[in-house]
Amino acid sequence: MTVSAIIQKPRRRPKTPKNNKQANKKVAPGFVQWRFWVVLCCVVLVFACLAFRAAYIQVIQPDRLIEQGDNRTVRVRDNASYRGLITDRHGQQLAVSVPAQAIYADPKIIVENGALSDRRRWLALAEVLETDADTLINRVDNPAQRFVYLQRQVTPAMATFVKKLNIPGIYLREESKRYYPAGEVSSHIIGFTDVDDKGLEGIERLYNDWLTGTPDKRKIRQNAQGNQIEIIEEEAGKKANDLILTIDQRIQALAFREIKKATQLFQATSASVVVVDVHSGEILALANTPSYNPNNRSTVKSFRVRNRAVTDAFEPGSALKPLAVLAALEFGSVQKDSIIDTSPGWARLGGSRIQDPRNFGEISLTEIIQRSSNMGTSKLALSVKKEFLMDTYYNMGLMEDTGSNMVGESSGLFHERSRWSNFELSTLSFGYGISVTAAQLARMYATIGNGGVKMPLSIIKGMENLQQPERVLSQENAYAVLEMMETVTQKGGSGIKAAVPGYRVAGKTGTSRKAVAGGYGEEYVNIFAGVAPVSNPQIAVVVLINEPGGDKYYAGDTAAPTFSAIVSATLHMLNIPPDAVTAMDAELALEKQLHAAR
Amino acid sequence: MIKPSANFNLIMIIATDLGRHLFLILLYLAVIASALAVVVSTHNNRQLIIAQEQLVQEKDALDIEWRHLIIEQTALTEHNRIERLVQEKLNMRRPTQDDERLVRVRPQ
Numbered sequence: 241m242t243v244s245a246i247i248q249k250p251r252r253r254p255k256t257p258k259n260n261k262q263a264n265k266k267v268a269p270g271f272v273q274w275r276f277w278v279v280l281c282c283v284v285l286v287f288a289c290l291a292f293r294a295a296y297i298q299v300i301q302p303d304r305l306i307e308q309g310d311n312r313t314v315r316v317r318d319n320a321s322y323r324g325l326i327t328d329r330h331g332q333q334l335a336v337s338v339p340a341q342a343i344y345a346d347p348k349i350i351v352e353n354g355a356l357s358d359r360r361r362w363l364a365l366a367e368v369l370e371t372d373a374d375t376l377i378n379r380v381d382n383p384a385q386r387f388v389y390l391q392r393q394v395t396p397a398m399a400t401f402v403k404k405l406n407i408p409g410i411y412l413r414e415e416s417k418r419y420y421p422a423g424e425v426s427s428h429i430i431g432f433t434d435v436d437d438k439g440l441e442g443i444e445r446l447y448n449d450w451l452t453g454t455p456d457k458r459k460i461r462q463n464a465q466g467n468q469i470e471i472i473e474e475e476a477g478k479k480a481n482d483l484i485l486t487i488d489q490r491i492q493a494l495a496f497r498e499i500k501k502a503t504q505l506f507q508a509t510s511a512s513v514v515v516v517d518v519h520s521g522e523i524l525a526l527a528n529t530p531s532y533n534p535n536n537r538s539t540v541k542s543f544r545v546r547n548r549a550v551t552d553a554f555e556p557g558s559a560l561k562p563l564a565v566l567a568a569l570e571f572g573s574v575q576k577d578s579i580i581d582t583s584p585g586w587a588r589l590g591g592s593r594i595q596d597p598r599n600f601g602e603i604s605l606t607e608i609i610q611r612s613s614n615m616g617t618s619k620l621a622l623s624v625k626k627e628f629l630m631d632t633y634y635n636m637g638l639m640e641d642t643g644s645n646m647v648g649e650s651s652g653l654f655h656e657r658s659r660w661s662n663f664e665l666s667t668l669s670f671g672y673g674i675s676v677t678a679a680q681l682a683r684m685y686a687t688i689g690n691g692g693v694k695m696p697l698s699i700i701k702g703m704e705n706l707q708q709p710e711r712v713l714s715q716e717n718a719y720a721v722l723e724m725m726e727t728v729t730q731k732g733g734s735g736i737k738a739a740v741p742g743y744r745v746a747g748k749t750g751t752s753r754k755a756v757a758g759g760y761g762e763e764y765v766n767i768f769a770g771v772a773p774v775s776n777p778q779i780a781v782v783v784l785i786n787e788p789g790g791d792k793y794y795a796g797d798t799a800a801p802t803f804s805a806i807v808s809a810t811l812h813m814l815n816i817p818p819d820a821v822t823a824m825d826a827e828l829a830l831e832k833q834l835h836a837a838r
Numbered sequence: 839m840i841k842p843s844a845n846f847n848l849i850m851i852i853a854t855d856l857g858r859h860l861f862l863i864l865l866y867l868a869v870i871a872s873a874l875a876v877v878v879s880t881h882n883n884r885q886l887i888i889a890q891e892q893l894v895q896e897k898d899a900l901d902i903e904w905r906h907l908i909i910e911q912t913a914l915t916e917h918n919r920i921e922r923l924v925q926e927k928l929n930m931r932r933p934t935q936d937d938e939r940l941v942r943v944r945p946q
Contacts, residue, residue, distance in 0.1 A: 320898065322905070333912050338905045421912030468891040469884040493917035741935035809932065817940060
């Protein structure tokens with residue numbers, strides 16, 4: 241019933257012209273009160289209902305619809321965050337994260353959609369995952385499970401293929417994979433991460449928090465086309481930081497190649513090399529063999545992973561002899577030009593015998609180092625107060641961490657005791673009874689090369705170090721011993737193969753027997769440690785060859801040539817001018833003299 | 839009730855009525871304008887956000903490409919590989935002491 245219908249009531253149309261009189265009578269349109277009210281009530285009720293419903297939705301219980309709306313439009317997106325880069329000192333990348341995908345399955349969805357019936361797709365998937373289709377199906381054929389990783393860190397090409405297979409319940413998830421372009425060359429320093437990007441070894445482990453970032457999260461609203469139309473909330477994640485190492489990858493690559501060659505040539509168990517900048521204590525190269533490829537660790541045995549240059553301590557043997565000379569010079573019991581009587585070439589100290597290869601007679605300090613005289617260093621060590629000798633060893637950093645903080649770093653082996661027999665002191669002077677790592681030895685030589693100022697070793701560029709530079713030797717004595725050590729690489733020295741043409745090189749060989757239970761065995765450790773160039777020391781290098789298995793087991797034949805090759809190339813790369821007097825220099829000097837005469 | 843005047847003109851009546859409430863009209867127009875401005879600015883805002891999103895995606899894609907390129911570059915320029923290649927293909931070697939000529943910059 242419409243409103244107009246009500247108002248027109250009663251609607252009487254004239255029926256016949258016969259009733260004309262009656263028809264002419266004006267009939268006022270009547271107003272039916274009750275109808276009006278009924279209709280009004282209905283209308284008001286309808287609107288009241290609408291208003292109430294609207295209020296109910298908007299005010300009283302809006303949450304459900306808001307939630308429904310948000311479910312359709314609000315999304316959380318995160319910007320992928322990758323682990324920080326690790327670069328060498330010149331910015332060459334040594335560790336880079338790239339995006340990869342993880343393939344995972346939701347078995348419940350797979351079973352619900354009956355995806356297993358399409359065997360052709362599963363065969364294709366199994367083939368690309370390099371597994372058997374039945375094994376694969378067994379893994380996902382359990383509707384109780386909701387999440388199974390099928391493969392982690394797959395390449396984008398593989399991910400696209402899997403996506404195109406379009407199997408219900410098989411999904412991809414963004415993750416990242418870490419690549420080490422330098423491979424085995426720097427693997428001991430850098431270490432590696434696990435599949436979840438957590439550092440497990442080396443720098444990756446030490447600076448895990450620094451390198452790890454968290455993704456930026458954005459809460460956004462999207463329209464029907466999936467375009468982002470409103471940013472509701474932004475949460476900035478922690479930015480991943482990069483790391484710059486002090487390593488020079490050119491030197492590192494070369495050093496690694498040289499020791500790898502030496503390891504094969506001398507059939508050694510292992511070898512290590514440490515190259516240190518003497519002025520700053522920065523490690524320019526640190527490599528070990530055997531090494532491993534950090535990009536594919538499926539078959540890597542744990543012994544290959546050890547960073548031997550900092551974890552393994554050896555008795556350094558003669559390589560410590562310069563320290564005995566230094567201690568005596570510092571103490572003042574001898575002068576630079578003192579002559580020590582080493583005859584008859586052997587001595588008995590408290591029931592044990594120490595001896596030289598032959599009787600050297602009366603020799604200078606220089607000759608003690610050059611000929612590696614056990615008698616000479618023993619006499620020097622015993623001429624010094626015990627505490628002073630111990631302090632010298634301690635001050636040179638042989639009983640403490642090098643400061644580089646590397647994972648698994650050993651601070652050497654040294655048994656502190658209150659009473660020392662003369663024999664023990666003399667063995668200490670030629671490098672037995674104390675075990676040091678290659679890194680500690682490098683630090684000791686760097687200290688001598690730096691004119692007696694001990695620097696903490698560092699591997700991270702610009703990282704604040706806890707240890708402070710410390711003067712432990714007088715500059716005069718440090719340089720004096722350096723010049724004495726130069727004779728080792730000259731004619732008549734034990735390390736003549738360590739000489740580098742064009743440069744003055746100081747160094748010391750060390751051939752020590754390895755201690756076994758109850759004495760010393762038949763295995764050797766060959767060490768050559770040195771500093772170059774002598775006139776302006778820049779680098780300290782330690783080459784350690786462990787258990788050479790071939791005919792050659794003297795450091796002068798194994799470690800020395802390797803040392804020479806590494807030092808020669810390193811000085812070239814660092815662009816350090818040759819300091820040895822050459823024929824051309826002599827010619828120039830002569831010419832100048834002639835000029836002056838005219 | 840107002841008695842309809844002789845020259846009844848609807849337009850005139852509306853005009854005079856409007857003339858009496860100029861301020862209200864102004865407010866009305868302002869409301870309309872502001873409503874339209876809201877629509878326009880929301881639209882612009884969305885366009886900008888869409889553009890920003892595209893740029894962010896582009897940046898991510900470039901970052902990924904950059905990372906792949908670094909790996910490729912570092913793998914190809916690995917020092918030991920270069921040394922081997924120049925020795926084999928270009929027959930080069932490291933200079934020895936004899937090849938070097940030292941030029942002193944400072945006059946002696």
